[in-house]
Amino acid sequence: MSAHLFEPVQLGELKLANRIVMAPMTRSRAGEGDAPTALNTEYYRQRASAGLIVSEGAQPSIHGKGYCRTPGIHTEAQIAGWRAVTGAVHAEGGSMVAQIMHCGRVGSRLNKDPDAETVAPSAVRANGKIYTDAAGMVDFDEPRALRLDEISGVIGEYAHATRSALVAGFDGVELHCTSGYLPAQFLSTGTNRRSDAYGGSVANRVRFVIEALEAMIAVAGSARVGMRICPGNPFNDLHDDDPNETFATLLDAVRPLRLAYLHVIRSPRRDLDAFALARTHFGGPLIVNDGFDQARAEHVLAAGEAAAVSFGRAYLGNPDLVRRMREGLALADFDAATLYTPGPKGYTDYPSAP
Numbered sequence: 001m002s003a004h005l006f007e008p009v010q011l012g013e014l015k016l017a018n019r020i021v022m023a024p025m026t027r028s029r030a031g032e033g034d035a036p037t038a039l040n041t042e043y044y045r046q047r048a049s050a051g052l053i054v055s056e057g058a059q060p061s062i063h064g065k066g067y068c069r070t071p072g073i074h075t076e077a078q079i080a081g082w083r084a085v086t087g088a089v090h091a092e093g094g095s096m097v098a099q100i101m102h103c104g105r106v107g108s109r110l111n112k113d114p115d116a117e118t119v120a121p122s123a124v125r126a127n128g129k130i131y132t133d134a135a136g137m138v139d140f141d142e143p144r145a146l147r148l149d150e151i152s153g154v155i156g157e158y159a160h161a162t163r164s165a166l167v168a169g170f171d172g173v174e175l176h177c178t179s180g181y182l183p184a185q186f187l188s189t190g191t192n193r194r195s196d197a198y199g200g201s202v203a204n205r206v207r208f209v210i211e212a213l214e215a216m217i218a219v220a221g222s223a224r225v226g227m228r229i230c231p232g233n234p235f236n237d238l239h240d241d242d243p244n245e246t247f248a249t250l251l252d253a254v255r256p257l258r259l260a261y262l263h264v265i266r267s268p269r270r271d272l273d274a275f276a277l278a279r280t281h282f283g284g285p286l287i288v289n290d291g292f293d294q295a296r297a298e299h300v301l302a303a304g305e306a307a308a309v310s311f312g313r314a315y316l317g318n319p320d321l322v323r324r325m326r327e328g329l330a331l332a333d334f335d336a337a338t339l340y341t342p343g344p345k346g347y348t349d350y351p352s353a354p
C-alpha cells in the first residue's frame with residue numbers, strides 16, 4: 001500500500017505519528033552501573049518527534065555487554081534510568097522501543113563487570129580489536145562456548161530484559177539479530193560450530209533466535225516485539241556460507257510469530273536483496289534502513305515496499321529531523337570524533353533548526 005513519510009502508521013500495538021524511525025545507535029554514554037542518565041534522557045527527548053525511536057543496543061545481562069559505557073536493561077537502577085528516558089519521549093508525543101543487544105563473543109572483559117563472562121555458541125574468537133577505556137584497542141576476548149544446559153538461561157535473559165523494558169515504560173522491544181552479536185553468531189556457520197540442537201543444520205542454527213523471540217513474546221506479546229536483521233553482514237568478523245538460505249529459513253520460522261515489524265538493513269552483498277527476501281519470507285510490516293535520504297525513503301514508501309524507514313546518521317546532528325524533512329530544511333552533518341565519547345559534546349549539543 002502506497003504511503004508517505006509524514007503519515008501515521010500502526011505496527012502491531014506500536015502507534016507511530018509518522019514513518020520516520022530513529023535507528024538504534026550506540027553512543028557509549030551510560031552512567032554508573034550502566035544506567036541511563038539525565039544526559040541520555042535529554043538526547044532522546046530532543047529526538048522524540050520521530051515516529052518511533054529504537055534505543056541504542058542495551059545488554060540484557062552483565063555477560064551481554066561488549067562495548068564500554070553501553071546501557072543495560074536488567075537492573076533496578078537501569079530500569080529507573082530508562083523510565084526517565086521513555087517518560088520524556090512520551091511527554092513529547094513520541095514512542096520508543098528498547099533494542100536488546102547481547103554481544104556474545106564481541107567484547108572485552110575490560111569493558112565488563114568483573115563477574116561477567118564472554119560467551120558464544122562456539123569458542124571461536126573474532127578477528128579484530130575493540131576499544132576499551134582501560135587499555136585502548138585490545139584483541140576481542142576468546143569466548144567460552146555455551147554448554148547446552150546454559151542456553152535456556154541466556155534465553156531467559158531476553159525475557160528478563162523484555163520485562164525490564166516494559167516496567168521502564170518502553171512501548172516494545174527489538175531483538176538485535178545482526179552485526180555479529182550473539183543471535184547472529186548462532187545463525188552463522190563461521191561462528192556456530194555446535195553439533196547439538198543449536199548448530200549444524202540451518203534449522204538448528206535458527207533455533208536460538210526463535211526461542212529468544214518466543215521468550216520476548218511471552219512477556220510483551222508479539223504486537224510489541226520486533227527484530228532487526230542484515231543478511232550477509234560481515235561486521236565483527238561474521239561469516240555465513242549461505243545467508244540467503246539462513247535468512248529465508250529464519251524468516252519462514254518467524255512469520256507465524258506475527259511480530260510487530262521486521263527492521264531490515266540493506267545487505268552489503270550485491271547478490272542478496274534483503275528487502276525482497278524479507279517481503280517474500282516475512283510478510284509483515286517492514287522498517288527498512290541503510291543509506292536512505294528523504295527522496296529514497298518517499299520512493300520506497302510510495303512503492304508500498306515498506307511501512308517505515310529508519311535513519312541513523314541523519315539523526316546524529318539533526319534532533320529535529322522530522323521537521324527538517326517536512327519543511328525542506330538543510331540537514332546538519334555530525335562530528336565522527338565524538339560518536340562514542342562521554343559527555344554532551346557531539347551528543348546533546350546539536351541544535352534544532354531555527
Ligand SMILES: Cc1cc2nc3c(=O)[nH]c(=O)nc-3n(C[C@H](O)[C@H](O)[C@H](O)COP(=O)(O)O)c2cc1C
Pocket residue numbers: 023024025026027056057099101176179228265289290291292310311312313314339
Ligand atoms: C554511531 C552508530 C552506532 C550504531 N549503533 C547501533 C546499535 O546499537 N544497534 C544497531 O542495530 N545498529 C547500530 N548502528 C547502525 C545504525 O542503526 C544504521 O543501521 C546505520 O547507521 C545505517 O543507517 P543510516 O544510513 O541511516 O545511517 C549504529 C550506527 C552508528 C552510526
